[in-house]
Amino acid sequence: MRLLLVALSARARQWRHGYDLMKETGLQSGTLYPLLMRMTDNGLVEAEWREPSQPGRPARHAYRLTAKGLELALALAAADPLPGAKAALA
Amino acid sequence: MILLLSRALMAMAIRCLGEHRYEWGAGMEAEFDAAWRDGHPLRFAAGCLWGALRELPHHESGRFALWSYALALGVMLPIASVLIFGVLFDFPYTYLMQAQAMSLPKGNADAGVFLHEANRAALPSLAVLIVFLGIGHLRLAWDMLERDWARVAVAARANAAITATLAVFTGLVFACTEPVLIQLTGLAIELALLAMMTRWSRRFA
Secondary structure (H helix, E strand, O other), rough: OOHHHHHHOOOOOEEEEHHHHHHHHHOOHHHHHHHHHHHHHHHEEEEEEEEEOOOOOOOOOOEEEEEHHHHHHHHHHHHHHOOOHHHHHO | HHHHHHHHHHHHHHHHHHHHHHHHHHHHHHHHHHHHHHOHHHHHHHHHHHHHHHHHHHHOOOOOOHHHHHHHHHHHHHHHHHHHHHHHHOOOOOOOHHHHOOOOOOOOOOOOOOOOHHHHHHHHHHHHHHHHHHHHHHHHHHHHHOOHHHHHHHHOOOOOOHHHHHHHHHHHOOOOOOHHHHHHHHHHHHHHHHHHHHHHHHHHH
């Protein structure tokens, strides 16, 4: 979850797609999606359907941190920073 | 071929997530397009399926599906196998043979001589009934996984009728009540489990 929090908090206001998050964090889809589901259930992440950037492509589900999620990401980074996390949150 | 397999895995993943996580299933399916363009559709789809399977115990429809499969594969199919193969290959479990053995005085090696010829003649028809009971359990397992509860009820009634017939005839023909009690206890447990599953299924109707 830490990896995902770091990835999402790096561009906190930006909507991110699942496959891009997989590539960025190195998590597999079988780990990423259950994590996103739990985080959404706990109010840390919000999900929304976004129109495709290119015509003819399907609409995609996108995710970003809520205020509560961002607060948690900042608190965790301050308490025990992951390598590279500080730079991402800076 | 890989694309077809990947799509099949994605479809299974979405089904496993159920109504409860419909949006997430649709979200995964939308990302599948990106994974395919990136050249990793199978890895993505297999991961989604693995994640969806791990989600099953966390929601009620998933728990219901797991219980249905456990009951069908862990109870109904073994019962059907034992009944059918027992008759076809003369497994010594069958209560017909048990009855035959129990009707003998201890120490008599000549099995079967104490059964009256007319009683022995009943054996083939009772064996056919046991095969029908086995097939009935296969049908029951299938209908349960199809969630066709009306047909489950029909199959359960047919199985109950066959078991009652077997109980009455073996009790009379072989004067042996122990196997009958085992059969009737098994039937009671089976019907109680089916009633429980039917009631549970109404929550998703």
